[in-house]
Amino acid sequence: MADLWQSAMDHAVAVARKAGQVVGKALHDDRKVMTKSSSVDLVTQTDQKVEQLIIRSVKEKFPTHRFIGEESVAAGESCVLTDEPTWIIDPIDGTTNFVHTFPFVAISIGFSVNKEVEFGVVYSCLEDKMFTARRGRGAFCNGAPLQVSEQTDIKQSMVATEFGSSRAPETVEKIFCSLRNILCIPVQGVRGAGTAAINMCLVASGCVEVYYEIGTHVWDVAAGSLIVTEAGGVLMDVEGGDVDLMSRKIVAANSKTIAERIIEEIAAFSPPRDDVLPQHQ
Ligand SMILES: O=P(O)(O)O[C@H]1[C@H](O)[C@@H](O)[C@@H](O)[C@@H](O)[C@@H]1O
Ligand SMILES: [Mg+2]
Ligand SMILES: [Mg+2]
Numbered sequence: 001m002a003d004l005w006q007s008a009m010d011h012a013v014a015v016a017r018k019a020g021q022v023v024g025k026a027l028h029d030d031r032k033v034m035t036k037s038s039s040v041d042l043v044t045q046t047d048q049k050v051e052q053l054i055i056r057s058v059k060e061k062f063p064t065h066r067f068i069g070e071e072s073v074a075a076g077e078s079c080v081l082t083d084e085p086t087w088i089i090d091p092i093d094g095t096t097n098f099v100h101t102f103p104f105v106a107i108s109i110g111f112s113v114n115k116e117v118e119f120g121v122v123y124s125c126l127e128d129k130m131f132t133a134r135r136g137r138g139a140f141c142n143g144a145p146l147q148v149s150e151q152t153d154i155k156q157s158m159v160a161t162e163f164g165s166s167r168a169p170e171t172v173e174k175i176f177c178s179l180r181n182i183l184c185i186p187v188q189g190v191r192g193a194g195t196a197a198i199n200m201c202l203v204a205s206g207c208v209e210v211y212y213e214i215g216t217h218v219w220d221v222a223a224g225s226l227i228v229t230e231a232g233g234v235l236m237d238v239e240g241g242d243v244d245l246m247s248r249k250i251v252a253a254n255s256k257t258i259a260e261r262i263i264e265e266i267a268a269f270s271p272p273r274d275d276v277l278p279q280h281q
Contacts, residue, residue, distance in 0.1 A: 011061055050091035081218070088222035089110075090220055093107070110226070119226065128142075146230075160192055174214075203252050
């Protein structure tokens with residue numbers, strides 16, 4: 001049977017690497033920082049330039065495909081996932097890191113058909129680590145197979161999370177309530193790369209047992225979601241049950257046991273879904 005999507009994935013890897021070169025060159029140059037949903041939700045000209053580079057390059061090769069791009073949605077385009085082949089793009093995951101030259105910045109490209117992620121590419125461009133996964137064919141970093149951690153004891157686990165971009169007191173309170181509950185299990189450590197996509201690749205790599213966050217967007221997690229599951233990990237909603245990549249809530253873990261143990265400690269809340277409200281709100 002013809003492999004329909006390999007050429008698309010090869011293109012995603014090539015354009016992610018090219019985008020990573022643009023990001024690397026701009027790291028110390030692009031000082032025009034703008035804001036979106038809050039004063040700490042940053043975007044730069046490089047985010048916008050990289051997204052346009054990726055979309056233009058894909059359109060040349062796959063003119064009928066659709067796109068969900070972080071900065072296109074911020075500019076008012078719809079964020080509705082159909083059954084059509086769709087490229088789900090975060091041109092810079094870790095924009096705050098990029099602005100502060102904190103060395104974890106990723107280009108994240110997920111590819112969905114019939115609302116199922118067929119491949120995911122996350123390029124940690126400052127580390128030169130290309131994370132890839134094809135559905136049913138495993139997950140890799142620079143070609144080396146990835147496998148989640150075999151740790152079953154939450155008290156011997158490392159947890160990753162992010163504080164997101166809301167500073168609303170009630171949201172901050174929930175975030176810190178979850179963090180306090182989890183720290184006091186106790187877990188051995190809590191880390192955040194500052195990018196959802198790289199946090200998920202750390203789960204896939206076995207460095208972190210579980211990553212959770214409330215506030216992510218579909219473009220942050222689409223590619224990483226497949227990299228985690230193809231490395232043997234699981235995805236769940238923060239309140240248990242199946243993950244919904246549009247729900248802005250995610251738990252990515254090495255096992256259901258660890259995921260469910262963390263879910264017990266999360267003070268859940270529900271931000272507006274990606275596919276309901278315009279993203280600038
Ligand atoms: O840098 P961004 O593309 O805005 O992604 C953010 C993400 O939206 C947020 O939920 C957190 O995961 C941050 O670590 C990401 O950088
Ligand atoms: Mg992002
Ligand atoms: Mg981004």
